[in-house]
Amino acid sequence: MTKVNADLKVTAIEQVAEDTFTLRFQSSELAGQLKPGQFINILVSERIEPLLRRPYSISNIYNDECEIMFSLLGKGTHILAEKRPGDTIGVLGPLGNTFGYEKSFGTAVIVAGGIGVAPFPYLTRVLKEKGIPTVTFLGARSTSRVVRDGLENLHIATDDGSEGFHGNVIGALAEYMQTHDVDRPMIFACGPNPMLQATQSFAHEHDILCELSLESEMACGMGICQGCPIEHHGGGRKYTLVCTDGACFDSRDIIFHEHHA
Numbered sequence: 001m002t003k004v005n006a007d008l009k010v011t012a013i014e015q016v017a018e019d020t021f022t023l024r025f026q027s028s029e030l031a032g033q034l035k036p037g038q039f040i041n042i043l044v045s046e047r048i049e050p051l052l053r054r055p056y057s058i059s060n061i062y063n064d065e066c067e068i069m070f071s072l073l074g075k076g077t078h079i080l081a082e083k084r085p086g087d088t089i090g091v092l093g094p095l096g097n098t099f100g101y102e103k104s105f106g107t108a109v110i111v112a113g114g115i116g117v118a119p120f121p122y123l124t125r126v127l128k129e130k131g132i133p134t135v136t137f138l139g140a141r142s143t144s145r146v147v148r149d150g151l152e153n154l155h156i157a158t159d160d161g162s163e164g165f166h167g168n169v170i171g172a173l174a175e176y177m178q179t180h181d182v183d184r185p186m187i188f189a190c191g192p193n194p195m196l197q198a199t200q201s202f203a204h205e206h207d208i209l210c211e212l213s214l215e216s217e218m219a220c221g222m223g224i225c226q227g228c229p230i231e232h233h234g235g236g237r238k239y240t241l242v243c244t245d246g247a248c249f250d251s252r253d254i255i256f257h258e259h260h261a
């Protein structure tokens with residue numbers, strides 16, 4: 001796989017929910033290589049702060065354009081939201097591993113919290129092309145923050161009860177799984193660590209295959225700075241790096257600690 005490290009042209013930016021945007025940029029080289037679950041590192045601004053690099057999951061690919069989805073949080077995302085078609089951003093990728101969508105399972109059960117929804121439109125599309133059905137559980141603070149595009153069989157849970165299940169997304173998942181006969185499920189989850197921990201527990205209790213896409217502070221994104229360790233008991237090692245061995249992990253291999261919550 002050839003890494004791309006280049007200034008690339010922004011082709012579109014769109015607000016898709018409250019404080020949530022998609023941004024597309026052009027790169028036939030990256031579009032041809034990136035797989036669901038992988039991410040890129042964006043040099044958000046060279047001018048304001050040279051080291052303002054942030055990792056973003058790939059949310060979809062359209063011909064030679066790649067898309068990311070982000071929600072406004074701090075400095076980096078506020079600068080990104082100001083980008084306009086024709087501007088350039090520094091992009092390094094592809095980074096990280098892919099979701100295990102080639103494994104043997106009957107139904108993909110997607111569990112997303114907040115902006116953790118970002119990698120799933122692309123995963124859903126690739127699974128659809130392979131003829132694998134998807135059911136999606138999306139937790140959001142409120143209905144205004146729900147992203148719907150590119151997702152299938154969507155079940156929404158909101159913290160304020162403004163849409164769907166009133167409560168957290170694991171409640172919606174548990175209710176559905178108890179009342180439906182889901183063919184050989186495999187869970188794919190991305191979101192805040194407390195949600196990932198609860199998903200991990202649910203998957204273990206019900207003996208369901210499960211992958212978690214983890215977030216971590218990242219400086220280099222390529223295994224150099226050693227700044228993104230996670231405790232892990234796969235492959236006989238105690239610690240592994242989220243940026244190179246992940247960000248997608250088998251939930252049985254990950255050990256969460258209280259400070260992750």
Ligand SMILES: Cc1cc2nc3c(=O)[nH]c(=O)nc-3n(C[C@H](O)[C@H](O)[C@H](O)COP(=O)(O)OP(=O)(O)OC[C@H]3O[C@@H](n4cnc5c(N)ncnc54)[C@H](O)[C@@H]3O)c2cc1C
Nearest residue numbers: 054055056057069070071073074075076077118215216247
């Ligand atoms: C593999 C990977 C994939 C990611 N994919 C996406 C994605 O697809 N979309 C997306 O919006 N973000 C994604 N992130 C997070 C992203 O890299 C940035 O951290 C995030 O956008 C905030 O950047 P910022 O510069 O706006 O905020 P900053 O100025 O860095 O932070 C503002 C405040 O928010 C806190 N903070 C920073 N990051 C997070 C976080 N992730 N969760 C909670 N608090 C945080 C900081 O501690 C600080 O207090 C991903 C992270 C990783 C590691």
Ligand code: FES
Nearest residue numbers: 221223225226243
């Ligand atoms: S971010 Fe540098 S090693 Fe992972």
